[in-house]
Amino acid sequence: MTDNQSEDAARGRDDLPATPESTQLEVVEVRDGMFGAEDSGDTSGYGRLRRTIALPGPSSRPYGGWFDDVADSLEAGLGDLATSVPDGHPIEKVVVDRGEITFYVRRKHLRAVAQLLRDDPALRFEFCSGVSGVHYPGETGRELHAVYHLLSMTHNRRIRLEVAAPDADPHIPSVVPVYPTADWHERETYDFFGIIFDGHPALTRIQMPDDWPGHPQRKDYPLGGISVEYKGATIPPPDERRSYR
Amino acid sequence: MSDPYATTTESSAGTVYTVTGQDWDTVVAGVSQGDEEHVVVNMGPQHPSTHGVLRLILELDGETVTDLRCGVGYLHTGIEKNMEFRTWTQGVTFCTRMDYVAPLFNEAVYVMGVEKLLEIEDDIPEKALVMRVLLMELNRIASHLVAIATGGMEIGALTVMTIGFREREMVLDLFETITGLRMNHAFIRPGGVAQDLPDGTLDQVRDFVKIMRKRLPEYAALCNANPIFKGRLVGTGYLDRAGCLALGASGPILRATGYPWDLRRDQPYWGYEDYDFDVVTWDSSDAYGRFRIRLQEMWESLRIIEQCADRLDGLEGAPVVVADKKIAWPAQLSVGEDGQGNSAEHIKHIMGESMEALIHHFKLVTEGFRVPPGQAYSAIESPRGELACHVVSDGGTRPFRAHFRDPSFVNLQCMSVMAEGGMVADVVVVVASIDPVLGGVDR
Numbered sequence: 001m002t003d004n005q006s007e008d009a010a011r012g013r014d015d016l017p018a019t020p021e022s023t024q025l026e027v028v029e030v031r032d033g034m035f036g037a038e039d040s041g042d043t044s045g046y047g048r049l050r051r052t053i054a055l056p057g058p059s060s061r062p063y064g065g066w067f068d069d070v071a072d073s074l075e076a077g078l079g080d081l082a083t084s085v086p087d088g089h090p091i092e093k094v095v096v097d098r099g100e101i102t103f104y105v106r107r108k109h110l111r112a113v114a115q116l117l118r119d120d121p122a123l124r125f126e127f128c129s130g131v132s133g134v135h136y137p138g139e140t141g142r143e144l145h146a147v148y149h150l151l152s153m154t155h156n157r158r159i160r161l162e163v164a165a166p167d168a169d170p171h172i173p174s175v176v177p178v179y180p181t182a183d184w185h186e187r188e189t190y191d192f193f194g195i196i197f198d199g200h201p202a203l204t205r206i207q208m209p210d211d212w213p214g215h216p217q218r219k220d221y222p223l224g225g226i227s228v229e230y231k232g233a234t235i236p237p238p239d240e241r242r243s244y245r
Numbered sequence: 246m247s248d249p250y251a252t253t254t255e256s257s258a259g260t261v262y263t264v265t266g267q268d269w270d271t272v273v274a275g276v277s278q279g280d281e282e283h284v285v286v287n288m289g290p291q292h293p294s295t296h297g298v299l300r301l302i303l304e305l306d307g308e309t310v311t312d313l314r315c316g317v318g319y320l321h322t323g324i325e326k327n328m329e330f331r332t333w334t335q336g337v338t339f340c341t342r343m344d345y346v347a348p349l350f351n352e353a354v355y356v357m358g359v360e361k362l363l364e365i366e367d368d369i370p371e372k373a374l375v376m377r378v379l380l381m382e383l384n385r386i387a388s389h390l391v392a393i394a395t396g397g398m399e400i401g402a403l404t405v406m407t408i409g410f411r412e413r414e415m416v417l418d419l420f421e422t423i424t425g426l427r428m429n430h431a432f433i434r435p436g437g438v439a440q441d442l443p444d445g446t447l448d449q450v451r452d453f454v455k456i457m458r459k460r461l462p463e464y465a466a467l468c469n470a471n472p473i474f475k476g477r478l479v480g481t482g483y484l485d486r487a488g489c490l491a492l493g494a495s496g497p498i499l500r501a502t503g504y505p506w507d508l509r510r511d512q513p514y515w516g517y518e519d520y521d522f523d524v525v526t527w528d529s530s531d532a533y534g535r536f537r538i539r540l541q542e543m544w545e546s547l548r549i550i551e552q553c554a555d556r557l558d559g560l561e562g563a564p565v566v567v568a569d570k571k572i573a574w575p576a577q578l579s580v581g582e583d584g585q586g587n588s589a590e591h592i593k594h595i596m597g598e599s600m601e602a603l604i605h606h607f608k609l610v611t612e613g614f615r616v617p618p619g620q621a622y623s624a625i626e627s628p629r630g631e632l633a634c635h636v637v638s639d640g641g642t643r644p645f646r647a648h649f650r651d652p653s654f655v656n657l658q659c660m661s662v663m664a665e666g667g668m669v670a671d672v673v674v675v676v677a678s679i680d681p682v683l684g685g686v687d688r
Contacts, residue, residue: 029639053639055618097619098361126490129624130655132635132648147635149622149650153490153506160622181493184658207318207687216326217646223323223330238330244612244642 029053029138053138058093066157067101073122074103078113102160107172110163111199114178117150117159125150125159128175131185133193135218143167144195148175148182165195174200192217258285283311288672290319296395296676297683301660308669313661317654320687328647332613333359334574336644338431340634344651344685345428346391349384350627351685352433353377355647357514357623358636359435362616365567371556372563373437374515379450379553380423380432381625382546386457387416388628389539389546393464396536396677400477405467412460415453422446425578435614436573437566447554454547454554461547464540478533482663482675485530492662493655496630497542498679501527501534508626520549532678539628539680572614575606613642629653629680649688653681 033047062068071094078090090109095102105113117125129149136143142164151158165172174197175182186197187206194215197203205212214221225237235241253275254261262272272284283306290300300316324343328336340355341348360366394409417427423446424432424439432439468474484494486502499506507524509517525541527534566573575595579588595603616638624633630652637646656679664675 051640053618055620055639098364098621100620100622102620127495128493129622129631129633130493130635130648130650132646132650134620134637134646134648147620149633149635151631153511156511158512158622158624160620179493180491181655181658184654188654205318207321209318216323223326238327243330 026057027052027054028136056095056097059096063094063096063101066155067096070101070123070157070159073120074113074116077116077120077123100158100160102162104162104164107163107165110161111173111175111178113161114148114175117161118178123152124154125152125157127151127153128179128181128185129158131175131182131189133189133195133217135193137219139164141166144170144193146172146189146195146197170194171196171198173198174203176200191215194218286669290316296399296681299657299676299681299683299686301672301676303669303672305669310664310667310669310672313664313672315657315660317657317683317686320683322688324688325647325649328644330643332642333435333616333644334613336647337434338429340647340649341429341431342684343649343688344627344629344632344653344682346682347384347388347628347685348428348430349377349380349433350625350632351649352431353381354623354625354627354632354634354649355636356433356435357625358621358634358647359616361621361623362619362636362638363435363572363614364617365436365569365572368567368569369437369515370564370567371516372441372560373565373567375553375556375560376423376438376442376565377433377515378517378520379550379557380420382549382553383416383419383450383453385546385628386543386550387413387420389543390416392539392628392677392680393536396674396680397468399673399677400474402468402474405464408460408463408467412457415456419446419449419453422449434566434574436569437564439574440578441565442557447557450550450554454551457543457547461540461543468536469540475533477671477674478531478536478678479529480531480533481667481671482532482535482678483530484659484663488659488662492659494630494659496626496628496652496656497535497538498630498656498659500525500538502530503528508624508631512624514623514625520552522546522549532674535678535680542628570605571609575602575609615640615642624650627652629682629685630656649685651685651688653679653683653685654688657681657686 030052032050090106092104092106117123129151132147134145144165146163148161163172172195186200189195190203191205191208192215223239227234227236286303288301290298298319302314303310304312324339328339337352340351343351390409390413394406397405421427424430486504489499503526505524505526510524522545525538527537576591577588595606618638618640620637622635624631632652633650635648639645664672
């Protein structure tokens, strides 16, 4: 250990920017190689590279600023729900990253949490900005995520809720009864990811035609496209090209 | 011989008339036969008064709309999916095409998300930020002009349309000077902007402000107290504040309820806190209020543009991209003989002087930069309301996911609430007052 490092350790590294962030990372995928080519032998020399894809992991208290106020009010509001449920706390984990806070909510409690966030005077997230889906094919058992962006105009705060569902059982309760604006957002997320929002008044496709097969924004759905010939050379469509990843 | 495109078929719900253009006679004859006044009309997706490829399904009882549903998706082009297959920088080229009336806002919100992920928000040079604000405010004027112009056209006020597009043309000329293109600019890039201002731009901007200050009163004189205009707009498309919050409506629709919510002031970004401007509100919650807000917001944008021009005076020669060479685009463009191209000095440098510079250029342009894993949400005040971008990175050179919360998409959900119970002619006014851009709705 060099002098500098031991000094850092002695000072608790408080000369570094304060990061209440992730103490650990969540590995969602492991990838090989570098150029995304799997169709031919490795001529790049990078074929044995292994890289783990890790997203920021759970944070611990204090989260910093008003994040703690929101977490406290949420905790207090959930009350019995938090203690009486046998299969875990409604809030799975909290991630503070890049100045934004994300509450990972267990899916069966989503509507109760949303209702509380909207109605509690100390929370008052009266505006749901949107719902977006994300597909993490490498995260076994929690492949499909629905991400809710909430805004409190009263307190001028933004938080994010994230709910995960396995691909085999892609059901998430709808928040339309709490936030009517989520109607089209959930339809879009269903259309693109195949997440079924239970309790949605009319869960139909919104962007793709009604009889479209598959859910286009999933990672296992190809981008499509045809190869183009130019001056004798053939250029494959974007999703079949070699690319850095 | 009967028109093969205007047929009549029987269905379980009643007779179905296909109407194309002027052949309403069969419908009128058919409806007047029975004593039922109840008709379902499919308006659009190709209809001059739906503001784009929007399909409205109206259930009419006489001339009253009893039910209204929107059909969207006709302009879906998979922009979000496509962005997952290009580098972070190339993503700008795709998302600028979403809301094509306000392209610079699309670029801005995406770039803000990427910069949040890279954690370089504080490193963006001031000149780049001022230029972004200048471009966005010019774009806000152009977008509001289109809203007012097409809205006017749809209720028959053709002069409003011609003068609206006349003024918008001046903004597009400015865009052409600054970015090289009238739309789909791909000018705001992660780390800064693509190019410095060409010489003489600020004079052109000031001339524009001067002309606009003369021309904007024309709109007020034409419309504000016009009895026909007011007759069509006042009280039409009513949506109160609780309805706005429940349905997620933002922008002029929310501000027309008297609530001064403007992200430029409430959650300032890119230096908006240092500009002097007012948030415009109206308290009538109707189409007329939204029109007045758009009109007044153009005045406020002119104020911001003037302040930008004054700041840019003092920033001549200042950098327009982040200093980090691992992110900043390696080449500067210059206007060549054909009006485009890389700067000759840069080509000379990488091709003739420095192999390392060539490697750097090649790596950055083909591979792109890597963005640390995580997710970010960025939101800005677009002419139509809260435009936001949720970007997720897996640490790679391409977005893992980019999702856009387009205000047109969300605001269009208010259609049913605003138009049901009103007259069928008011549907057109309601669409115009929401001002959806279908490219943004469908992405």
